[in-house]
Amino acid sequence: MAEVNMEQLLNCALCPNLCRCECPVLQATGREAVAPAGKARIASLANEGKLYWDEVMLEAAINCLACRGCTIHCPFPELNLCDELLYSRLPAREQGVNLPSVEPYLNNLRKYSSPYGQKAGALVTENQPGEKAGGQKVLFFNGCTSLANHPGSIEAARSVLVRAGVSFQMIEEDCCGYPAQVWGDEDMVRQLAEENRRKFKDSGAELLVTSCPECWLTFSERYPNLGQELPLEIVDGPTYFLGLIKEGRLEPVEKSVTEAPGPKVVSYHDPCIWARTAEKTAEPREILGAIPGLEIKEPYASGARTRCCGGGSMFQLAFPGTASAVAGRRLQEVPADAVLVTACPFCREGLLQGDKPVWELIEVLDRFFK
Ligand code: SF4
Numbered sequence: 001m002a003e004v005n006m007e008q009l010l011n012c013a014l015c016p017n018l019c020r021c022e023c024p025v026l027q028a029t030g031r032e033a034v035a036p037a038g039k040a041r042i043a044s045l046a047n048e049g050k051l052y053w054d055e056v057m058l059e060a061a062i063n064c065l066a067c068r069g070c071t072i073h074c075p076f077p078e079l080n081l082c083d084e085l086l087y088s089r090l091p092a093r094e095q096g097v098n099l100p101s102v103e104p105y106l107n108n109l110r111k112y113s114s115p116y117g118q119k120a121g122a123l124v125t126e127n128q129p130g131e132k133a134g135g136q137k138v139l140f141f142n143g144c145t146s147l148a149n150h151p152g153s154i155e156a157a158r159s160v161l162v163r164a165g166v167s168f169q170m171i172e173e174d175c176c177g178y179p180a181q182v183w184g185d186e187d188m189v190r191q192l193a194e195e196n197r198r199k200f201k202d203s204g205a206e207l208l209v210t211s212c213p214e215c216w217l218t219f220s221e222r223y224p225n226l227g228q229e230l231p232l233e234i235v236d237g238p239t240y241f242l243g244l245i246k247e248g249r250l251e252p253v254e255k256s257v258t259e260a261p262g263p264k265v266v267s268y269h270d271p272c273i274w275a276r277t278a279e280k281t282a283e284p285r286e287i288l289g290a291i292p293g294l295e296i297k298e299p300y301a302s303g304a305r306t307r308c309c310g311g312g313s314m315f316q317l318a319f320p321g322t323a324s325a326v327a328g329r330r331l332q333e334v335p336a337d338a339v340l341v342t343a344c345p346f347c348r349e350g351l352l353q354g355d356k357p358v359w360e361l362i363e364v365l366d367r368f369f370k
């Protein structure tokens with residue numbers, strides 16, 4: 001089990017809280033207990049045995065989107081508060097203290113290997129031989145949120161990969177396991193990691209591409225931390241698809257956006273993990289910039305200073321009210337005349353409220369590239 005870094009936690013617990021204005025859950029709720037330093041105090045006191053986990057304490061400590069917005073002004077560059085909170089609260093479950101709102105989703109994970117319940121059928125694509133030479137054999141991983149709620153983005157990915165002549169497959173997916181880690185069930189995370197590793201190896205693929213930032217981070221960082229190195233290269237969707245454009249395997253349609261159906265003005269919302277952890281802020285903009293005539297307007301706070309949509313860490317399942325308030329605040333920062341584009345199924349889910357359309361980057365690729 002990963003160890004808690006008490007020095008970092010205490011730094012945070014006693015710090016002057018420069019991050020307050022960037023923490024979306026504090027901004028949305030106004031609750032001092034869920035401010036970054038508030039959660040760090042609970043976690044450090046629990047680690048020192050001065051406070052016992054109960055439902056109230058656990059609810060506060062788990063009230064984190066793992067958006068890393070707090071890192072923008074934080075004076076401690078080594079601090080990963082999201083992980084420290086996650087490791088600190090693991091003993092809660094061992095002591096029989098759980099968050100009732102997530103138990104149905106954990107039961108779904110146990111039964112169906114997806115927090116959303118029974119998986120949709122007919123989404124598997126057998127080995128699709130690439131028509132254009134070159135490139136590795138790709139396994140495209142959709143992630144449980146797209147599988148459950150956005151079959152359109154799966155069809156878009158399939159159609160773009162076929163058009164680019166990529167040799168690829170989509171398999172019967174199990175959840176990457178991150179939801180179980182967030183909710184404190186380490187045994188289930190290990191079980192899902194082992195099962196995914198076996199499936200990836202059996203697929204014979206050389207490259208795993210995913211459009212889900214949580215899956216990408218889990219496969220590339222969290223699995224190795226659990227001793228589960230995957231037997232294939234892992235790449236994020238924005239980088240991979242930009243590579244296909246640069247190789248000339250995808251070309252923008254000749255018609256300008258003014259003639260083709262679809263958005264004319266877009267605003268790109270940077271998902272927290274792509275922007276702050278993977279540092280992928282240029283790639284999506286390069287893809288959008290390659291579409292002739294498409295106007296791009298930046299939202300207030302973009303790139304590495306992006307603000308969370310409320311969907312990180314499966315927050316919308318555990319805390320739907322706060323998630324919705326966080327998304328509502330973010331939507332106010334988007335130019336009113338622009339169609340919102342993002343590159344994360346959780347962001348899309350979080351921001352899809354009211355009458356504002358939200359597109360995933362893969363759907364834009366499907367619409368504007370041949
Ligand atoms: S996250 Fe950083 S800035 Fe915020 S309270 Fe903790 S140590 Fe201070």
Ligand code: SF4
Nearest residue numbers: 023064065067068070
């Ligand atoms: S990661 Fe995001 S939600 Fe969590 S404490 Fe930091 S700013 Fe707040």
